[in-house]
Amino acid sequence: KQEVTQIPAALSVPEGENLVLNCSFTDSAIYNLQWFRQDPGKGLTSLLLIQSSQREQTSGRLNASLDKSSGRSTLYIAASQPGDSATYLCAVRGEYNFNKFYFGSGTKLNVKP
Amino acid sequence: NAGVTQTPKFQVLKTGQSMTLQCAQDMNHNSMYWYRQDPGMGLRLIYYSASEGTTDKGEVPNGYNVSRLNKREFSLRLESAAPSQTSVYFCASSEATGVRYGYTFGSGTRLTVV
Numbered sequence: 587k588q589e590v591t592q593i594p595a596a597l598s599v600p601e602g603e604n605l606v607l608n609c610s611f612t613d614s615a616i617y618n619l620q621w622f623r624q625d626p627g628k629g630l631t632s633l634l635l636i637q638s639s640q641r642e643q644t645s646g647r648l649n650a651s652l653d654k655s656s657g658r659s660t661l662y663i664a665a666s667q668p669g670d671s672a673t674y675l676c677a678v679r680g681e682y683n684f685n686k687f688y689f690g691s692g693t694k695l696n697v698k699p
Numbered sequence: 700n701a702g703v704t705q706t707p708k709f710q711v712l713k714t715g716q717s718m719t720l721q722c723a724q725d726m727n728h729n730s731m732y733w734y735r736q737d738p739g740m741g742l743r744l745i746y747y748s749a750s751e752g753t754t755d756k757g758e759v760p761n762g763y764n765v766s767r768l769n770k771r772e773f774s775l776r777l778e779s780a781a782p783s784q785t786s787v788y789f790c791a792s793s794e795a796t797g798v799r800y801g802y803t804f805g806s807g808t809r810l811t812v813v
Contacts, residue, residue, distance in 0.1 A: 620801035629789060629806040675742070677802070685730060685749050687802065691741040 588613045590678055592690035599666055600698050607661040607693045609676035614654050617679045621650050621661050624673045624692070633674075634661070638681070666697045702726070705790050705805035712780040712812045720775040720808050722790030728803070730793045731773035732757075733765060735786040736807075742789070748773055780812045 589612045599605055609619070618637045622630040634643045634650040636659070642651040649662040663670060673692040680686045703724045712718055724731065733745040734757075744757030748767040762784060764776045773792075777784060790805040 618801065622802075622804075627809075630791075630802070630804040632801055632803065635801040677742075679801070685732075685747050685755070686744070687732075689742040691739070 588616075588678060588680060588686075588688040590676060590688045590690040592674075592676060592693050594693060595691065596694040596696070598696040598698060601666060601668060603666050603697075604662070604664050605666055605695075607663070607674050607695070609659040609661070609690055611657045611659075611678050611688070613680075614657050615681040616654060617681045619650075619652055619659050619679070620677045620687075621648075621659075622675045622677065624675060626672075630675065663695075666695075668697045668699050671695055671697050703790055703792055703803050703805035705788075705808050707808060708806070709809050710811070712777075712810065714781060714812060716780050717776065717778050718780065719777075720788055720790075720810075721772070722774065722805060723772045724790075724792040724803070725771065726792060726794075726803065727770070728792035728794050729770070731767065732791045732793070732802075733763075733773070733775045734789045734791065735759065736789060737786050745775065745788075777810075780810075782812045784810065785812045786810060 591610045620635045621633045636643045636652045647664040652659045673694045675692040677687045677689045706721045729750045732747040734742045743759050746765040748754045751770045766774045788808045791802045
């Protein structure tokens, strides 16, 4: 069974810092990997989607990388802002069962002004 | 606005009561999902529907039933609510046949069973 782990569980940084969130998965047979943001009491908002054939995706200050063979993805946030404070989750989609997404438990990010 | 709509947003039930959570999407997605989110346990799949007319169990289906009413709507029913079903429930949809796409989530239903 696919297991997805996110480290650290919580992170607190001063505003302006560049930071990296980590996501690891045990089964490299994935179709794609998706990063989400969740604000307190809200639903999940999709940030970036990386196909298994891709190495990275960029959107504004966010850059997600994927190393499928080693079972790792990172989400890089440049010049962090207090508005970036949220929980970030990654999810992988199985290569052989497109209807199964496996979620990590998330990294709770706090960006201090 | 295009997206996934869930109702209700909040609900309090007494143990043993039943209720149905509603979900509708207007993106013409084939696949729809129900998740529950609990502190420290992340998101867990309850049921999913790969296409209209089909439903399958996820990780934690016990105590729940689902109905894929049509392509747009996927409902989750609690027949006899238990305190262990206190959680936040999320509906999501995805275009599974075009698998390059990911999930779109609803805003959630916060359910408390007392």
